[in-house]
Amino acid sequence: MAVNLHAPDPQSLSAVAGIELGWAEAGIRKAARKDLLVVRIAGGASVAGVFTQNRFAAAPVIVCREHLVGNRGVRALVVNTGNANAGTGEPGLVAARASCEALAKLIGCDAQQILPLSTGVIMEPLPIERLIAGLPQAIGRLGEGHWLQAAQAIMTTDTVPKAVSRRADIAGTSVILTGIAKGAGMIRPNMATMLGFIGTDAAIAPALLQQLTQQVADRSFNCITIDGDTSTNDSFITIATGRGPTRIESARAHSFAAFTEALTDVARELAQAIVRDGEGATKFIEVRVEQAATEHEARQVGYAVAHSPLVKTAFFACDPNLGRILASVGNAGIDGLQPERVQMYLDNVYVVRDGARHPAYREADGQSVMKNSEIVVRLQLGRGRAAASVWTTDLSHEYVSINADYRS
Amino acid sequence: MAVNLHAPDPQSLSAVAGIELGWAEAGIRKAARKDLLVVRIAGGASVAGVFTQNRFAAAPVIVCREHLVGNRGVRALVVNTGNANAGTGEPGLVAARASCEALAKLIGCDAQQILPLSTGVIMEPLPIERLIAGLPQAIGRLGEGHWLQAAQAIMTTDTVPKAVSRRADIAGTSVILTGIAKGAGMIRPNMATMLGFIGTDAAIAPALLQQLTQQVADRSFNCITIDGDTSTNDSFITIATGRGPTRIESARAHSFAAFTEALTDVARELAQAIVRDGEGATKFIEVRVEQAATEHEARQVGYAVAHSPLVKTAFFACDPNLGRILASVGNAGIDGLQPERVQMYLDNVYVVRDGARHPAYREADGQSVMKNSEIVVRLQLGRGRAAASVWTTDLSHEYVSINADYRS
Numbered sequence: 001m002a003v004n005l006h007a008p009d010p011q012s013l014s015a016v017a018g019i020e021l022g023w024a025e026a027g028i029r030k031a032a033r034k035d036l037l038v039v040r041i042a043g044g045a046s047v048a049g050v051f052t053q054n055r056f057a058a059a060p061v062i063v064c065r066e067h068l069v070g071n072r073g074v075r076a077l078v079v080n081t082g083n084a085n086a087g088t089g090e091p092g093l094v095a096a097r098a099s100c101e102a103l104a105k106l107i108g109c110d111a112q113q114i115l116p117l118s119t120g121v122i123m124e125p126l127p128i129e130r131l132i133a134g135l136p137q138a139i140g141r142l143g144e145g146h147w148l149q150a151a152q153a154i155m156t157t158d159t160v161p162k163a164v165s166r167r168a169d170i171a172g173t174s175v176i177l178t179g180i181a182k183g184a185g186m187i188r189p190n191m192a193t194m195l196g197f198i199g200t201d202a203a204i205a206p207a208l209l210q211q212l213t214q215q216v217a218d219r220s221f222n223c224i225t226i227d228g229d230t231s232t233n234d235s236f237i238t239i240a241t242g243r244g245p246t247r248i249e250s251a252r253a254h255s256f257a258a259f260t261e262a263l264t265d266v267a268r269e270l271a272q273a274i275v276r277d278g279e280g281a282t283k284f285i286e287v288r289v290e291q292a293a294t295e296h297e298a299r300q301v302g303y304a305v306a307h308s309p310l311v312k313t314a315f316f317a318c319d320p321n322l323g324r325i326l327a328s329v330g331n332a333g334i335d336g337l338q339p340e341r342v343q344m345y346l347d348n349v350y351v352v353r354d355g356a357r358h359p360a361y362r363e364a365d366g367q368s369v370m371k372n373s374e375i376v377v378r379l380q381l382g383r384g385r386a387a388a389s390v391w392t393t394d395l396s397h398e399y400v401s402i403n404a405d406y407r408s
Numbered sequence: 409m410a411v412n413l414h415a416p417d418p419q420s421l422s423a424v425a426g427i428e429l430g431w432a433e434a435g436i437r438k439a440a441r442k443d444l445l446v447v448r449i450a451g452g453a454s455v456a457g458v459f460t461q462n463r464f465a466a467a468p469v470i471v472c473r474e475h476l477v478g479n480r481g482v483r484a485l486v487v488n489t490g491n492a493n494a495g496t497g498e499p500g501l502v503a504a505r506a507s508c509e510a511l512a513k514l515i516g517c518d519a520q521q522i523l524p525l526s527t528g529v530i531m532e533p534l535p536i537e538r539l540i541a542g543l544p545q546a547i548g549r550l551g552e553g554h555w556l557q558a559a560q561a562i563m564t565t566d567t568v569p570k571a572v573s574r575r576a577d578i579a580g581t582s583v584i585l586t587g588i589a590k591g592a593g594m595i596r597p598n599m600a601t602m603l604g605f606i607g608t609d610a611a612i613a614p615a616l617l618q619q620l621t622q623q624v625a626d627r628s629f630n631c632i633t634i635d636g637d638t639s640t641n642d643s644f645i646t647i648a649t650g651r652g653p654t655r656i657e658s659a660r661a662h663s664f665a666a667f668t669e670a671l672t673d674v675a676r677e678l679a680q681a682i683v684r685d686g687e688g689a690t691k692f693i694e695v696r697v698e699q700a701a702t703e704h705e706a707r708q709v710g711y712a713v714a715h716s717p718l719v720k721t722a723f724f725a726c727d728p729n730l731g732r733i734l735a736s737v738g739n740a741g742i743d744g745l746q747p748e749r750v751q752m753y754l755d756n757v758y759v760v761r762d763g764a765r766h767p768a769y770r771e772a773d774g775q776s777v778m779k780n781s782e783i784v785v786r787l788q789l790g791r792g793r794a795a796a797s798v799w800t801t802d803l804s805h806e807y808v809s810i811n812a813d814y815r816s
Contacts, residue, residue: 054738054739055742056737057738086734087760087763089762091764123730123760123765232735309807314811316808319812323494327462327495355464355495356497356499357531395808399721400721400805400808403722404724404725
């Protein structure tokens with residue numbers, strides 16, 4: 001029951017020259033479902049990645065970090081669902097490296113030029129033989145037009161495949177960006193993974209792409225939450241093949257700003273798609289925090305609101321129980337926050353004026369906003385000029401059911 | 409459906425010389441229920457308090473802090489349920505002060521010698537006239553034997569009144585400690601209040617009692633959580649009347665250690681009673697963190713586990729989905745945590761050895777522990793010698809129902 005989210009029209013997804021995608025049914029955890037994806041990348045592409053901050057980073061995350069050091073030129077991703085290969089110790093690392101070696105042999109490159117990614121149950125051994133046995137099938141299906149099938153291949157409990165494509169004009173040239181993602185991380189954290197990949201035909205040096213990728217992640221995937229549980233496997237990978245006409249020379253170029261905007265746009269739509277498909281979600285909520293001293297502080301307040309089970313259950317109930325939001329703001333750990341300077345709006349309804357209920361606020365107005373499927377909570381802290389948004393969902397019976405039943 | 413918690417036997421609750429309790433049905437929010445409590449304290453008693461760290465501290469909390477400055481000698485508490493008087497701005501402060509003035513006039517003391525406490529819905533005006541109108545009835549019922557009725561008078565959505573009494577021998581003298589509490593704070597955060605009061609007939613100077621009260625709170629009420637939402641009204645008050653034979657002269661006295669132990673014992677049982685009566689709770693869970701570098705760090709890890717909705721739903725499902733616990737430990741923000749030094753036990757079952765699933769662990773063993781109503785999760789971080797426990801519950805459908813329906 002995703003919130004205003006539909007499967008992408010295959011016609012809307014542009015191929016990215018230099019990126020081929022192929023999938024297999026490898027039976028990693030269950031039979032007869034797409035659970036293995038190979039992404040082959042043409043020589044000369046730049047690849048960047050940002051990964052989970054969880055201290056129990058999964059084995060594939062550790063290997064990805066190693067393989068991205070030194071710009072050896074990444075030539076492929078190998079992605080499995082059904083098993084996160086996390087909490088698996090040294091055998092997990094051996095298995096992740098084995099998957100790289102097997103794929104490298106098949107496509108003719110070094111194992112260090114492969115990035116492995118996994119998503120699924122934590123603390124169970126990765127069935128590496130089944131993964132390796134599935135590689136030839138995936139390679140046999142490699143093609144530039146397979147973005148939708150790739151989005152399907154990384155689904156776990158997602159109800160809708162997530163893929164987004166954009167064309168942007170940058171300094172008179174046309175650039176293509178196409179990306180896919182799967183729910184997880186803070187949304188499907190038992191699945192233990194948020195995965196996102198975006199490819200573009202622009203040319204951009206690896207170091208610059210890495211810097212940009214971190215910046216884009218902070219404005220997209222790092223702004224979503226369902227339940228606050230950062231997973232062991234979160235990974236966001238960008239691939240710039242340089243096969244199109246657009247060149248991004250430096251961070252000072254006009255084209256860099258335009259490209260950043262286009263990439264952020266794709267990443268944000270994928271990130272929001274993950275929230276819309278959040279477990280048990282019935283509402284899509286933006287917590288917009290303004291007049292903060294810093295962007296970090298704004299995000300801190302946004303997360304305090306978005307993580308409160310009481311706020312989330314109130315949204316589920318369509319109950320404008322706004323004292324719960326105020327309490328969560330007070331609970332965000334902002335030193336020196338002055339309650340009497342705080343304003344709150346629910347969509348356009350002015351709810352809290354100067355830290356207390358607005359005298360003109362009528363519950364019926366709050367009630368009518370709460371019935372919508374998309375709601376903006378706008379908070380002004382009266383401390384400065386920074387702002388940030390956090391996107392989240394409500395907390396429903398369905399969330400408890402899904403997470404209480406997931407493994408069985 | 410409290411977890412292994414029953415209403416206290418009235419015979420088990422000892423009176424504390426110098427403390428009288430009386431209640432009223434003042435109709436603060438609903439008719440015909442006990443919702444107002446007056447606690448009269450004999451002259452010469454020491455009174456100490458610790459309060460919520462929420463930046464949106466409720467009006468009564470602000471007034472309590474003012475009135476505790478300068479040791480004027482507290483002579484009474486006035487406590488209402490049904491309305492938290494939080495997020496109410498200046499009118500809220502005026503109302504809290506008016507309740508003190510009205511009670512002071514009736515019992516003959518200064519308004520500054522009264523501590524006001526409130527619990528209930530946030531961001532609605534306190535019906536101060538109804539509260540004041542109820543005071544004479546409460547005063548008419550004042551009596552030293554009314555601890556159970558007092559516990560009932562502060563209940564909101566609690567299903568069981570919470571009261572604990574102890575006699576302890578301290579340096580050859582007998583001391584009485586009796587306390588009451590209501591669920592809230594992180595458990596019933598919409599009710600917006602955890603309240604706890606403990607009275608004793610020991611004699612102890614106000615400054616020493618204040619220091620002790622903070623210390624005891626850190627080992628009892630500050631170790632519980634249901635959903636991580638620190639309320640606007642949390643208050644823990646201790647009253648030492650000095651009417652018994654026990655004298656606590658200084659923090660170095662042998663009697664101080666024994667008294668601390670007795671007071672901690674009462675506070676911890678009350679705190680655990682709040683967890684046992686947690687909204688929708690079906691399990692009582694202790695997260696015990698050992699081998700931490702500091703007690704603060706141990707508690708930080710304990711809370712990361714206890715706040716994870718995925719861990720909580722797994723407990724609800726009796727599913728030994730232990731990767732979720734490992735992921736939440738990795739998510740606790742401990743710099744330099746070495747996964748390969750982490751051990752985990754579920755009761756006596758050795759589950760994680762050196763950061764990965766124990767080779768000898770069998771799911772059936774985890775499953776059999778998960779079926780119990782009381783479970784200890786023991787984590788060893790391999791970083792030092794500090795330890796701490798956090799007590800919590802699971803996250804059930806009932807929790808969502810209660811919090812989605814509470815106001816309606």
